[in-house]
Amino acid sequence: MTTHTPDNPAIERLEAALEAITAAGAEGSRIFTRLYADSARAQAHAADQRAGAGKALGPLDGRIVSIKDLFDVAGETTTAGSKLLQGCAPADRDAPVVSRLRAAGAVIIGKTNMTEFAFSGVGINPHYGTPGNALDSTRIPGGSSSGAAVSVARGMAEIAIGTDTGGSVRIPSALNGLVGFKPTQARVPRDGAYPLSYTLDSIGPLCRSVADAASADSVLAGLAHQPLVPREVRGLRLGVPRGLLFSQADEAVLAAVEQAVGKLLGAGASVSNEAFDDLLGEPFRLQARGSLTAVEAAWIHREGVKSRPDAYDPIVLGRIRSGQALDAASYVGIQQARAALMGALDARMTRLDALVLPTLPLLAPRIDEVQNDDEFLCINARLLRNPSVFNFFDLPALSLPLPRQGGLAVGLMLVGRRGADRELLALGAAVEGVLSGT
Template identity: 35%
Template sequence: MASNPPLPPAQSRDHASRAAVAETLRRIERLDPLVNAFTDVTAERANRAAEALDAGRATGPLAGVPFAVKNLFDIAGLPTRAGSRINRDRAPAERDSPLISRLEAAGAILVGALNMGEYAYDFTGENVHDGHCHNPHALDHMAGGSSSGAGAAVAAGLVPLALGSDTNGSIRVPAAFCGVFGLKPTFGRLSRAASFPFVTSLDHLGPFARSVRLLAGAYDAMQGPDADDPTCTARLPEPSVAQLDDGPGSLRIAVAGGYFATGGDADAYRAVAAVAAALGASRTIDIPEAARARAAAYLITASEGAALHLDRLRSRPADFDPAVRDRLIAGAMMPASWVNRAHRFRRWYGERFAELFKDVDIILAPSTPCRAPKLGQTTLVFGGQELPLRPNIGVYTQPISFAGLPVAAVPVFLDGGLPLGVQVIGAPWREDSVLRIAAFLEREGVAAAPIAALG
């Protein structure tokens, strides 16, 4: 692993945007064949944006920062693939996702679209249509999904910033497997307009980055109400960058026990212990009914995902990845009464978290039960049992996104092996708190996102 130099502040770039874009495009051309993170490279658009910055026609706090987005975000002029074969037949998008527009308004430069699991129903990063995404730290291992290309592109040093989505763990899993920082905001915090949905009740969009300061800067730039997303109309921006140096301060921190401390590899818990020790957190709490929350999340995911794709399942079943198609078909046959009960339970579960956050501000938990498995691996051992790998990588992430809580995913490297991830979980709308903790862990050297040594 190579060292990861900090991103220079925008003010010091001295009109070097064209050079930065040129270097980014060269690196993508040279290294992406190894990683397979990109599905589209928007070189002409990137060069135009860089010229505008260098000519002084554009500026902003992210001036000259290259970024790429999971290919479920609408990019004007490109069909929105969502990792599928079927969507390639769609007409090109007429406008950009508002999150892309907001990053560009802050001076960031879009350089392309990224590989992902088909229709975001994936934790592995294996895609039968666009090819599997490879983990930059070990190319024969999974990048994690479904935001595989986002995690891999940042870890490989192809871009310092990327956008992904997270329904059941699709930011936190690739962040853990690839060893980068990620943020799953509070449900409803960032606009989901002009992105291809998976499960409207559970979908979140958020950033990946090699540093917490860049992660927070991107998040701040993307905040704000959006009338085109009914879930994103009530919250005004709450800047977080200014609070990154505050450290843990008086934040009350606890480690999730019970469900979140059993079944996985010992190293997953060692990573949490290292983070807890750095924060001086010795308290353990139990999150009630986490296993049932995961089951309820599955019911809602399968049912809503199936409803979205029902016409495609009827007309073009052979064009799906069979592993995705079969789960969607099963979801289509699910009784509505089960799904209604899952939604009622979700409200109860959120109330239990509200009670927990009266006594704590931050909860720590593992992101995944293991390090990145090898590509092609189909099972994992959890709780002494051999289980199907694809659905069970998200065993620790699903109960958290089910409650819509903000999470900073922090990467931890132990013993020189592949990275592990720790979830820094906050109360609703407290992204500032989870980012403060992530920044402290980065300063202390406990969490880090080095660029993988690909050459």
């Protein structure tokens, strides 16, 4: 974890980040849609003065933070990765999460690129360009928080703030070798964040360590920062939901996950195989004719789809239009069934500290593999499958990086009990230590 001290000044780390963006050339503009170099320098100098006076505001004071291009910043138009919104009125105030970051002393370096309207897990953007994966620029970055992940993985920010509706924090984190945290939805206010799904949207950090995720979580949730309660892996009750969420997986992914499970067993965790498919398969069955996300996006975009369909990414437009086909009764039925299923999984989880499974069943595909619409939609469905389940059930979920497979990243997902976000982060820090050998 990067620390901000008088011997490690924010201004020096900021200048290094800005230099990395400049050195990236055109790729830098595919990662960031807007830079705040001047205001960031002022914020960094102020943080350094506080550090020198021993008056730091907390663990994010002086940390270099990027924000996804769907958060309102006062005086700016929020474009959400689209061309459609470019002419809209500027925001009259910062989103609450942006205000909280500023109050905590974060140095906000810029806004990061994203999938248009956050509606895919691939990370492609035909309007502003697609940032390449930080580990192999010929491969997809993952989405929808694509620039967020790449900004951290390439040293252009220390922490990124993204949104996660079906995996949009955890997918790019897993593909770029980062930690990504999706909180219980109500933990972080979503005002001032351009919506995709009222039911499923959540806001969380992408970073290099669980400690950074915990620091960001405190600020985003508006809570006084408290260090995580130390946990040990020994004695943890971990469930492995074998079945659907382990199916159709790359061998390299399965090998990395099994190796991680073996390390946790060796460290004294109690690991059990769990038959949860009767619950974890229900989101797919219930949404076979139309998803909650698509239906709610169809409502959000009803005017734009009608008046300016040509302004949309055609794939995003098609996914939004698919939500127009589901009738109101079916939508209500999904919501009612979801409420009952959430309680059922909560009850099943009471005897476990966390679930352990692959964040994604595949390694990062090449960008040229998603140029065809059918291939794009197939890969997108595979990317979203595992993480989206836990948006549906509104459980906190943490993706941790595993040792690289042929130079590409693999993520291990830990899923906790609803509302037990800090407990999951503490557990994740313990697991992180075992997996990294520290």
